Amino acid sequence: MLNPAVSPDEEPLDSRRLQQFLCVAEHSSFSRAADQLHLSQQALSSSVAKLEAQLGVPLFDRTGRQVRLTAAGQALFDGASVLLAAGQVLARQVRDAAATERRPFVVAHTPAVTAEEVHGLLGPVRSQMPEVSVTAVQMFPGDLESGVLDGTVDLALRRGTTAPATLAAAVIAYHPLRIAVARGHHLAAHHTIAIRDLRDERIVVWAPPGASFYTDFILSNCRRAGFEPSLVVPRIQGTTPTSAVLDHPDAVAFVTAPSGAALGGAVHVIDITDPPLAPVQAIWLPHTRSAVRDLLITGDSHARSHRRVPE
Incomplete structure (x- = not known):
């Protein structure tokens, strides 16, 4: 039974349908996506049709040999992976809350941000949340975003200022060259x-x-x-x-x-x-909450006093 306080166009999007939609978009084909998902093509088409009906817009142009995303479909594609990843993070946080041993908070950084600099940026967590276990891992820049999206990385640090299209970002420090x-x-x-x-x-x-x-x-x-x-x-x-x-x-x-x-x-x-002052940019998954991440991004008064902002 539908919640009378929620209109049909405000109903939550079904995560399984979103996953199926993403698979079709990535393969540009219902048949190949159906094989990948171990579904019949009819069942997959029906699922996508229900998603289109809920949103009230066509998501695919089916006139050619390959199905192509419409403008609306592209908008859904850009946001769906982040939304699904946020749901997975929430599920993990719920399980972690009940676990006797907490999973470490994972901070990834590129080689341009040294391990010593990461240790310095972790100062607020070391002083204000000493019970939290943090693991720092070095990754190449091209792997950071996928690590954040698949949940293996809680916060990524790199040299940069331009925010990724689907992730949240903030410059949290500057280091002199x-x-x-x-x-x-x-x-x-x-x-x-x-x-x-x-x-x-x-x-x-x-x-x-x-x-x-x-x-x-x-x-x-x-x-x-x-x-x-x-x-x-x-x-x-x-x-x-x-x-x-x-x-x-x-x-x-x-x-x-x-x-x-x-x-x-x-x-x-x-x-x-x-x-020159080289920025350190933090990137993370939007639609998620983390006290550790908030502390790393905002820091405390002592940490901020060592983060020079260019004039």
Whole structure:
């Protein structure tokens, strides 16, 4: 029996129908989706038709050989995976609430955000929620969003400012950039350096321009200093950023590591005059709640005092 306080167009969307809709959209075919779901094509078509009737709009254009999403179908496709993921997270939180041993809160970070920086950002949780277990894992940027969507990651940290289309995001910290050089590099004796002094240097980046916010951020700062940089992408990925110059001892790398000797003296990190501030962006699944995540995003007064905001 329908709730009389809820009109038909406000009825909750059925999660199973949404999953079936997503499968059809991903395969661009009712027959292939039916095989994948182990349903008859008639049953799957009926399920999607009921979803279309509930929403009052067609979700697929069925005029060609392949079914294609309509504008309304695309809107549902963009939001359905997030909605279903939020439901799975809620179910897990309910089970966790009854469990004697709580699941760790998982924070993923890209190699551009070092493990030491993650530890610093966890300061509010360490001090205000000492009973919470947190696991930090390093992931490549392309894997962060899928990790958040499938629930294996509770909060992801990366260098960036543009929010993903289907996820929530906020910049929670800024770290000053410095320059890393190999011990034998001609700049290694410097204590400070200006970005404009790097015009004749090769600069290590971890992805080509256009493929990484961090690369584009470095590129824009070089251009602001009046030169077009010569870029090199290292063969070894995923290690600490300061290690990049070990395989390219004639090059320099922008890092956020503390100034001074690094990696046992093999690398020297140099302060930049008026350094650019590299953002740390947190991304998470919308439509979900988490006290740990809220504390990590907002921090406390001490944590915020160390998060410089550019003027």
